[in-house]
Amino acid sequence: MHIMWFTERQYHYDPETEPERSTLLESQILRNRSFFGLPNSNFDPVQGSKLLNEYLDEKIYSEDLGFDGLMLNEHHGTPFCLGSVMDVEAAVLAKATKRAKIVLLGNPVPTVANALRLAEELAMIDLISKGRLVPGWVRGAGSEQLANNANPAYNREYFEEGVDFIIKAWTTPGPFRYEGKHFHFRFVNPWVLPIQKPHPPIWIPGLISPDTVVWCAKKRFPYIALATKLEPTVEMWNIYTAAAAREGYQAGPENFGYLQPVFVSDNQQRAEELGKRFLYGGAFAHFARPEWMFPPGYNSKEATRRLARLPLAANLPGKPIHEGGGNETDAELEEIRRGVYARYEESKRELQMIAGTPDYVIPRLRKVLEVLRPGIFSFWLDGPVGYKDRVKCLEMLSKDVIPAMREIGKELGLVDPFQRAPGSVPLAAGHQPDSVAHAEALASQL
Numbered sequence: 494m495h496i497m498w499f500t501e502r503q504y505h506y507d508p509e510t511e512p513e514r515s516t517l518l519e520s521q522i523l524r525n526r527s528f529f530g531l532p533n534s535n536f537d538p539v540q541g542s543k544l545l546n547e548y549l550d551e552k553i554y555s556e557d558l559g560f561d562g563l564m565l566n567e568h569h570g571t572p573f574c575l576g577s578v579m580d581v582e583a584a585v586l587a588k589a590t591k592r593a594k595i596v597l598l599g600n601p602v603p604t605v606a607n608a609l610r611l612a613e614e615l616a617m618i619d620l621i622s623k624g625r626l627v628p629g630w631v632r633g634a635g636s637e638q639l640a641n642n643a644n645p646a647y648n649r650e651y652f653e654e655g656v657d658f659i660i661k662a663w664t665t666p667g668p669f670r671y672e673g674k675h676f677h678f679r680f681v682n683p684w685v686l687p688i689q690k691p692h693p694p695i696w697i698p699g700l701i702s703p704d705t706v707v708w709c710a711k712k713r714f715p716y717i718a719l720a721t722k723l724e725p726t727v728e729m730w731n732i733y734t735a736a737a738a739r740e741g742y743q744a745g746p747e748n749f750g751y752l753q754p755v756f757v758s759d760n761q762q763r764a765e766e767l768g769k770r771f772l773y774g775g776a777f778a779h780f781a782r783p784e785w786m787f788p789p790g791y792n793s794k795e796a797t798r799r800l801a802r803l804p805l806a807a808n809l810p811g812k813p814i815h816e817g818g819g820n821e822t823d824a825e826l827e828e829i830r831r832g833v834y835a836r837y838e839e840s841k842r843e844l845q846m847i848a849g850t851p852d853y854v855i856p857r858l859r860k861v862l863e864v865l866r867p868g869i870f871s872f873w874l875d876g877p878v879g880y881k882d883r884v885k886c887l888e889m890l891s892k893d894v895i896p897a898m899r900e901i902g903k904e905l906g907l908v909d910p911f912q913r914a915p916g917s918v919p920l921a922a923g924h925q926p927d928s929v930a931h932a933e934a935l936a937s938q939l
Contacts, residue, residue, distance in 0.1 A: 494902035495909035496895055497562035497596055497871035498555040498887065499752060502548045504541060504572035505773065505877035515877055518572070522774035523829055524819045528573040529636040529781035535572070545575050545582075547880045551887065552586055556593040558891035562627070564596045564752075564871050566698075569604075569640035573780055580614045587622035595622050598698040598717060599629030602659075603651035604641035608676055612662040612683055619687040626687065629696045629717070630656050632705070635791045636781040646790030651675055653708065656695075663692040694910060696750065696869070701725050702796045703732050710736035710744070713916030715869060717750035720777075722843060723864050723935060726751070730865065730930040738926040743918040745929060746907045750869025753861060756848035757889045758882070767886075768848025769837050770876035776833075851893035858894070859901050863934045868909040870898070 506515040518535060525531045552563045565582055568574035576582055583595050595618060605611050619626035632652045638645040654673050661671070667682030687693050698717040699705045709716040710733045718726045730749060737744040754771055758764035780786065815829050840846040847857045862870070874886055901907075920926055 494746075494867075494899060494907045495561045495594075495750075495869045495911065496898065497564040497594075497869070498552065498560045498890075499564035499566075499871045499873045500548060500551070500883075501566065501568070501573055501875050502545065502575040503773075503875050503877075504536065504544060504575055506540070507879040508770070508877050509879060519774050519830070520826055522572070522779065523815075523826060523833075524817070524821060526779070526815065526817065526819070527782045527785065528774060528779060529571045529634075529640075529785055531572055541575060547883075548575070549582065549585055549589075551880075551883060552582075553589050554884065555887055555891075556590045558887055559895065560593060560891070562594040562596040562869075562871070563590065564598055566598055566631075567601060568634070568780075569637055571636070571780070573774075573777075580611075580618065583618050583626075584621060587618050587625070590622075590625075592625075594625050594627050596627040596696065597629050598696060599631040601633030601637050601641075602630050602655035603648045604633045604637050604643045605655070606641075608655045608658050609662060609678055609681060609683065612659045613685055615659075615693070616663065616683065616685045616687045619689060619693055620685065624688040624693075626689070626693045627696055628693055629698055631698060634781060634786055635788045636785040638788060638791065639785060644790075645788040647675065648791055649704065649793075660692055660695075663687055696910070698752075699729075701729060702792070703729070704793050704796055706733045707736045709733065710748075711740055713737075713740070713742070713748075715748050715750055715910050715915050717752060717869060717871075718865075720752045720754055720845065720873060722845065723861070726865060727930040727932050727935070731928060734926050734929055737916070738920055738924075740916070741920055741922070742916045743920040743926050744915075745913065745918060746866050746868035746905075747910045747913045748915045749865065749867045749929060750871065751861065751865050751867040752871045752873050753858070754846050754873045754875070755854060755858070755886075755890070755894075756846075756874060756878075757851060757854055757886045757894060759850060759889065761849050761853060764848045764850060764853075765841075767876075767878050767882055768841070768846050769834055770878055771846060771874075772833050772837060772840075773876040774833075776876075779833075851889060851897075854894055855897045858898060860934070860937075862898070862901055862905060862907065863931060865930050866905055866907055868907050868912075 508515040565579040567576055567579040569577050586595055615628050632648050654675055658676050669681050671678040671681050696715045697709045698719050700719055701721050706729050734744045756764050756768040847854050
């Protein structure tokens with residue numbers, strides 16, 4: 494298994510050392526009904542500098558602790574993610590680290606004004622890291638279209654054509670002219686090309702979009718589910734596996750990855766306290782209001798229907814946590830806050846949140862691995878958790894949890910994309926593919 498470390502690099506204040514500032518910022522987010530769109534008058538550059546450097550230090554340290562990959566992402570116009578240009582962070586990590594993969598999940602291709610510039614940026618990161626880049630592409634949340642002045646109705650078309658163009662720029666000798674539906678370049682001749690040939694491995698993250706899953710299967714790109722509930726994630730695995738079979742290959746663990754919120758401490762009560770902070774401001778469910786998260790034309794009708802059927806969860810954005818108008822009294826706001834944190838028990842019960850001592854965490858991680866059987870796994874820690882607690886979590890994951898996970902991975906045969914190339918196992922014509930996910934494990938008790 495390929496094991497990574499991820500954080501959104503959220504802008505926050507430590508509730509233990511700066512409780513008033515932490516509460517005030519969260520109140521502003523709740524009144525705004527969204528992280529996205531919160532006025533940037535709430536941003537303190539000194540605090541932002543402190544946090545960004547701590548997050549980079551964590552990533553560098555996690556390589557020393559044995560993590561295989563350092564995962565980054567990108568969001569715009571929101572305190573939810575300080576990594577608004579993650580290629581800058583990736584370049585820093587490419588030089589500061591020696592072994593770990595630099596995994597970008599991912600670059601929002603539809604909102605990048607110049608796909609050729611993106612191809613060059615990523616090629617430089619691959620060269621600086623000496624061939625450790627794993628690029629990933631995303632459509633960008635609906636709010637990303639607003640933040641970058643992009644047309645959401647063409648989002649998927651921009652996405653698919655942009656990815657094809659970047660790969661072509663990396664693999665086709667130049668100079669050449671490119672005339673597509675949305676992208677037009679009179680002169681394509683990037684001098685800086687990736688060290689990995691024919692191009693770096695490509696992974697795609699997602700949130701329960703069948704369109705993206707089928708596209709990944711056709712391209713033989715691994716699909717990484719971003720902390721989605723287990724049952725719909727199994728459904729996505731099955732859609733991918735069926736699409737892979739139509740392409741003539743058997744999907745395996747190397748085709749799938751999973752991002753899991755995990756908080757570890759040597760004390761169960763302390764770990765649970767930190768775990769609850771993941772729900773700060775409403776967690777990812779409060780990332781953007783529905784009208785911003787899914788603007789008209791952004792999603793297909795099938796993807797919209799599927800999202801509408803899913804219950805609200807800490808990791809499922811786009812459903813309003815409350816219907817207030819931003820003028821709530823302190824008492825009303827406190828009631829909203831209690832409702833947000835009341836969802837913790839359900840998140841814990843459904844394994845959307847795993848927080849505890851190593852002895853508590855490991856059997857629950859085994860359950861996730863038995864159900865989904867992913868070859869790629871990333872730990873996720875976010876919310877207003879202080880630097881010391883974050884580092885302690887990293888150290889305990891390294892010492893007490895990851896060794897057990899690697900043994901479970903061997904037991905379950907969870908090969909990763911570096912051990913077996915995705916799409917390399919042929920499936921004979923007329924044969925039914927084997928399921929990768931084990932849905933029956935959902936019903937079994939811990």
